[in-house]
Amino acid sequence: MIMSETVPIADANTPAGMLEGDLVRRARKGDLGAYDELVKRYQQRIYATIYHMTANHDDANDLAQDSFIKAYQALKSFKGGSSFYTWLYRIAVNKTINFLKQRKNKHHFSLNDLDFNTEHNPDLVALISDKTPFREAGLTELQKKLNEALMKLSEPHRMVVVLHDVQGQSHEEIAEVMDCNIGTVRSRLFYARRQLQGYLAEYAKPA
Amino acid sequence: MNQNENNFEDLKRLLKLKQHEVPPPGYFNHFSGQVISRIRAGEAGGSQNYTESLQPNAPWLMSFFRIFETRPGLIGGFATSLCLLLLLVVVFSDRPDGTSKNLLAVSEPTAAAASSVASMTAPALVAAPDSSGIVASTNPVTSLQPVATLFGQPASATLFQPASFAPVGR
Numbered sequence: 001m002i003m004s005e006t007v008p009i010a011d012a013n014t015p016a017g018m019l020e021g022d023l024v025r026r027a028r029k030g031d032l033g034a035y036d037e038l039v040k041r042y043q044q045r046i047y048a049t050i051y052h053m054t055a056n057h058d059d060a061n062d063l064a065q066d067s068f069i070k071a072y073q074a075l076k077s078f079k080g081g082s083s084f085y086t087w088l089y090r091i092a093v094n095k096t097i098n099f100l101k102q103r104k105n106k107h108h109f110s111l112n113d114l115d116f117n118t119e120h121n122p123d124l125v126a127l128i129s130d131k132t133p134f135r136e137a138g139l140t141e142l143q144k145k146l147n148e149a150l151m152k153l154s155e156p157h158r159m160v161v162v163l164h165d166v167q168g169q170s171h172e173e174i175a176e177v178m179d180c181n182i183g184t185v186r187s188r189l190f191y192a193r194r195q196l197q198g199y200l201a202e203y204a205k206p207a
Numbered sequence: 208m209n210q211n212e213n214n215f216e217d218l219k220r221l222l223k224l225k226q227h228e229v230p231p232p233g234y235f236n237h238f239s240g241q242v243i244s245r246i247r248a249g250e251a252g253g254s255q256n257y258t259e260s261l262q263p264n265a266p267w268l269m270s271f272f273r274i275f276e277t278r279p280g281l282i283g284g285f286a287t288s289l290c291l292l293l294l295l296v297v298v299f300s301d302r303p304d305g306t307s308k309n310l311l312a313v314s315e316p317t318a319a320a321a322s323s324v325a326s327m328t329a330p331a332l333v334a335a336p337d338s339s340g341i342v343a344s345t346n347p348v349t350s351l352q353p354v355a356t357l358f359g360q361p362a363s364a365t366l367f368q369p370a371s372f373a374p375v376g377r
Binding site: 032035036039040043044051052057068072073111112113115117118121123139142143161162165193197200203 | 225240
């Protein structure tokens with residue numbers, strides 16, 4: 001006799017337990033509860049991408065909200081050719097790049113605090129123990145220099161670095177989001193890394 | 208490529224610092240609520256702005272606005288010409304020129320004709336104005352002219368017989 005185990009899973013009838021496709025269908029019909037769940041699912045990733053591009057919390061907040069609102073208003077035009085997440089990401093990326101182009105080179109930093117796990121990250125610990133400048137420079141100063149270096153990159157190059165090296169997306173995903181081919185993504189990534197290495201020469205020396 | 212990847216190892220480790228940048232605590236607790244509130248507010252106030260709502264009703268007006276969007280210099284020219292036009296209208300409307308006199312000349316005979324008609328019906332009302340310029344009368348109308356005379360018929364050709372209350376046979 002097989003006893004069925006009761007596993008605590010989210011109710012499929014509640015927004016939290018629904019699949020992305022169902023939520024999108026309901027949101028298209030005007031169900032704001034379903035769209036609220038979609039926002040909750042992707043808010044952190046969308047916000048983080050925009051924040052890493054702008055290096056400003058307030059700008060990231062505004063742009064992330066605007067991106068979700070624009071996506072809701074444009075839901076009827078969403079054909080479903082890609083996942084909702086990729087489509088949403090594309091809206092956020094385009095909105096951010098347009099915003100940065102309008103702002104030109106007027107960067108106003110409003111950096112978020114580093115979390116308490118920073119000092120326990122093995123990669124960062126290794127860097128701090130290996131390289132002399134890291135011992136002298138505090139993590140906050142290092143954070144500022146890193147952001148300054150990123151802001152020197154053009155928007156498409158910065159976007160590729162952020163999506164790949166910070167967010168951990170694949171070349172294919174980035175190509176889909178940025179509407180270009182994989183070769184372009186690779187070349188942009190290589191060029192951007194080389195530029196960054198030049199700006200951060202004393203911290204990130206080539207092996 | 209592997210050599211290149213190895214060359215960027217330090218950089219990639221350094222970039223991991225970005226992953227530790229976090230927004231203020233509790234920031235995401237209210238984020239979705241704010242988005243939904245803004246969507247609701249937009250729906251309540253009309254999601255489209257005024258110019259967008261013009262699109263289906265007056266597409267020619269939208270294309271007119273788009274010309275200004277693509278050529279901002281035209282906005283200045285258009286505004287200047289509007290101001291000049293307005294100025295011209297104001298200047299010429301204030302000037303006592305021949306046009307207004309002509310209008311008066313045309314209106315004078317009309318007024319005379321009107322007064323002659325009035326004198327036929329109620330001469331007391333259109334009597335020569337006194338010094339005060341106020342014409343008023345509470346007297347009853349004393350001479351009623353037959354209606355037929357107003358239409359060019361002689362007064363004798365009356366359409367009614369005068370009433371007589373004398374006993375028959377006297």
